[in-house]
Amino acid sequence: MPVAAPTAEELALLQDEAVRFTRELIRIDTTNFGGNDPATWGRGETEAAQYVVARLQEVGLSPQVIESAPGRPSVLARIPGADRERGGLILHGHLDVVPARAEDWSVDPFGAEIIDGMIHGRGAVDMKDMVGMILALARHLARTGQVPPRDLLFGFFADEENGSVWGAQWIVEHHPEVFDGFTEAISEVGGYSITLPEKDTGEDVRAYLVQTAEKGLAWGRLRATGRAGHGSVPNDENAIVRLARAITAIDEHDFPTEYIASVRALFDGITEITGQGWDEEDIASFLPLAGGARHFVAGTLRDSANLTMLDGGYKVNVIPQTAEAGFDCRFLPGHQDALLALLDELSGEQVEVIVDHLGVSVDSPREGALVDAMTGAIEAEDPGARVLPYCLSAGTDNKPLSSLGISGYGFAPLQLPADLDFAPLFHGVDERVPVEAVRFGARVLLRLVGSC
Numbered sequence: 001m002p003v004a005a006p007t008a009e010e011l012a013l014l015q016d017e018a019v020r021f022t023r024e025l026i027r028i029d030t031t032n033f034g035g036n037d038p039a040t041w042g043r044g045e046t047e048a049a050q051y052v053v054a055r056l057q058e059v060g061l062s063p064q065v066i067e068s069a070p071g072r073p074s075v076l077a078r079i080p081g082a083d084r085e086r087g088g089l090i091l092h093g094h095l096d097v098v099p100a101r102a103e104d105w106s107v108d109p110f111g112a113e114i115i116d117g118m119i120h121g122r123g124a125v126d127m128k129d130m131v132g133m134i135l136a137l138a139r140h141l142a143r144t145g146q147v148p149p150r151d152l153l154f155g156f157f158a159d160e161e162n163g164s165v166w167g168a169q170w171i172v173e174h175h176p177e178v179f180d181g182f183t184e185a186i187s188e189v190g191g192y193s194i195t196l197p198e199k200d201t202g203e204d205v206r207a208y209l210v211q212t213a214e215k216g217l218a219w220g221r222l223r224a225t226g227r228a229g230h231g232s233v234p235n236d237e238n239a240i241v242r243l244a245r246a247i248t249a250i251d252e253h254d255f256p257t258e259y260i261a262s263v264r265a266l267f268d269g270i271t272e273i274t275g276q277g278w279d280e281e282d283i284a285s286f287l288p289l290a291g292g293a294r295h296f297v298a299g300t301l302r303d304s305a306n307l308t309m310l311d312g313g314y315k316v317n318v319i320p321q322t323a324e325a326g327f328d329c330r331f332l333p334g335h336q337d338a339l340l341a342l343l344d345e346l347s348g349e350q351v352e353v354i355v356d357h358l359g360v361s362v363d364s365p366r367e368g369a370l371v372d373a374m375t376g377a378i379e380a381e382d383p384g385a386r387v388l389p390y391c392l393s394a395g396t397d398n399k400p401l402s403s404l405g406i407s408g409y410g411f412a413p414l415q416l417p418a419d420l421d422f423a424p425l426f427h428g429v430d431e432r433v434p435v436e437a438v439r440f441g442a443r444v445l446l447r448l449v450g451s452c
Contacts, residue, residue, distance in 0.1 A: 003146045003450030011443070014140045018442035019119070019435055022132030023112035025051065025095070026121035032096040032161040036069055045158045048095040049073040052156045055135055059142040064178070068170040074157045076178055079141055081150035087183025088151030089370070089452065090406065091445070092397055093131035094160030094167065094188075097123040104429050118432040126426045127188040129433045130412035131156060133442045140446065148449050153182055160397050163219065163357045168397040172404060179404055184370050187396050189426070190410020191374070191444070192437075193385070194291035195418035199275030204418060206385045207273060208378050209293055210371065211410025213262040213391040214398065215300060216336055216361035218329040218343075222246050222307075223322060223352045231317035237350075239323040240312050246347040247307050247325055253346055255302040257283070260332055262391040263300055265366060266290075269388035292422030299393025303339050305329045330393060333361040359399045364407040373452035374411055377444045382415060394426070413444040 006014065028051060030044035049065065052075045056063045063077040074095075081088065100109035100122040107113050109122040119129075138154045140146075159167035171178065190211030198205045224246065226239035259267070259280065267278045270289050278286040283301065290297045305327060312323030331339040336358075344353045365371070366389045375387040398408025414437040416422055425431045 003141070003148055003446070006140070006144070006446065010140065010144060014136050014446060015439040015442050017136035017139060018133045018438050020132075021055065021135050022124070022129050022433070022438055023119055023121075025128040025131055026112040026119070026123050027110055029110050030096045030123070031099050032159060033099060034162050036072065036166055043071055045095055046071050046073055049075050049156065049158070052095070052135060056138060059139045061138065061142050066171055066175060066178070068158065068166040068174075072158045072166040074155065074167050074171060076156075077138055077154045079138065079148060079152045079154070081148045081152065083150055086150040088153060088181050089449065090153045090155055090179070090182050090185035090401065091134045091137070091449070092155030092157060092168070092185060092187050093127050093134060094157045094397060095131065096159055096161050097126065097128070098161050098427050100431075106430055109431075114435060117435050119435055119438070120430065120432045122431055124425070124431045124433040125422070126431070127412065129414070129438050129441070130188050133412070133438065133445055136442055137445050137449065141449070146450070149452065151181060152449060153179070157397050163217070163359055163395075164397050164400050165357065169400040172400040176404055179401065179406065182406060185398055185401050185406050185408045186411040187398055187408065188410055188412050189296070189392050189394065189396060190390070191378070191413035191441070192293070192422060193414065193416050194293050196270060196273045196289060196291075198273060205273055206382060206415065207269065208382075208385060208387050208413065209266070209390045210374055210387055211392045212366045212389040213260065213333060213363045214361060214395055214410070215330040215332055215391065215393055216399075217357075217359040217395050218331070218336075218340060218355050219357040220327055220353065220355040222325045222327060222347055223354055224324070224350060225322050225352070226319075226350065228321040229319045231319055235319050238319055239321060240319075242348065242350045243312060243323040243325055246351040249346040249348070250305050250327070250343065251307065253305070253342070255304060257301050258332060259301070260391060262363070262366065262389050263297070266297065266388050266390040269386065273386060291418070292416060292420050293390065295423035296393050297390060299330070300332070300391040303329070303331045303335055305339075305343060331361065333363040336361065359395050360402060362398050362402050362408055364409055370409070370452055373448055374409070376451060377447035378413060380447055381440060381444050411448075413441040414438070415440040
């Protein structure tokens with residue numbers, strides 16, 4: 001039985017709370033600097049988790065708090081569905097954010113100011129907007145006594161910005177039972193709109209991109225070893241030189257372009273709407289049609305390996321025995337083993353490749369009842385809109401959930417202005433989200449859970 005349509009007052013409260021929670025969560029500094037040292041990451045995740053727990057308890061829900069380490073809590077709340085035999089749906093978000101240097105921003109990154117209809121602040125799109133939406137949704141269902149068609153699990157995870165190590169990944173490894181009976185999940189970086197010219201009329205058409213796949217990731221270090229010595233003495237076993245050669249080889253490697261199924265489906269969908277075909281030999285001229293998503297889309301055309309950190313030496317006149325460089329590799333579905341082997345080959349015999357964290361790629365079905373429900377929810381709120389699949393170049397907490405056989409999608413629905421360059425807002429300066437987009441997303445999610 002679908003969830004009953006809300007009254008005007010109930011719908012207004014749902015949307016108002018989604019906006020309010022987004023802003024109040026932004027004001028809680030949950031910066032994640034990596035690792036698990038309280039001296040560096042502070043107590044923000046605990047404060048945010050306590051905030052979520054309090055909001056859930058206010059409407060009679062009994063959330064479960066799972067702490068992977070002191071100060072690293074995640075919150076889970078379950079709402080039983082009418083059909084307990086069906087596989088359940090997880091709606092999840094993360095409470096942490098990447099660092100923001102206040103001097104680089106035009107506003108306080110933790111002020112959550114509304115300027116020109118936009119909520120500004122770190123986490124506005126990554127991803128306290130979605131957290132605000134699903135928190136408001138859980139409260140609406142509990143407050144109105146609505147029973148969704150199937151079980152729902154609302155997850156508010158720690159540590160996603162550090163590869164989920166102390167959040168979703170830890171829970172999957174140590175408490176997989178909390179996900180028993182759940183088969184699908186939705187989370188961030190999907191469901192947002194781009195604007196395309198319709199081929200027959202020339203009028204603008206919004207296409208909402210549902211993330212059905214995401215690249216895998218490998219974070220780690222190159223460690224070069226050599227012979228330590230005096231800076232005045234010739235040395236043909238210099239660790240820094242060996243590391244530099246490995247860095248150059250990796251940086252100069254030309255990764256081949258490959259169009260995986262979800263990317264082809266996106267490009268074919270854009271072509272169907274606009275009438276502009278895409279050419280594998282000249283994809284650069286086609287990518288601008290992807291609008292605010294083009295940077296994410298461009299990152300899904302090939303594997304990548306970027307060098308991100310350097311650590312070598314301890315005195316200017318001493319040749320060190322070791323030197324290291326950090327790397328961030330992203331690989332297309334099915335490419336994990338080949339990419340790691342290539343990295344080892346390019347680095348050479350004197351440089352060890354150390355993988356500190358590995359995140360699997362995700363490739364979920366592009367068709368099915370949930371995809372149909374997402375499409376229906378979007379079309380009901382934005383008649384005439386289209387829904388297209390795409391692959392994300394980054395990663396989400398759907399990675400660890402996939403190890404339990406849970407199909408994960410990016411579906412944080414946002415109706416965006418045509419001129420908003422959306423992808424660079426993630427981890428960027430002056431991150432912001434339209435107020436009306438958050439209200440729209442709350443309405444879409446209510447329709448989704450009420451019909452799927």
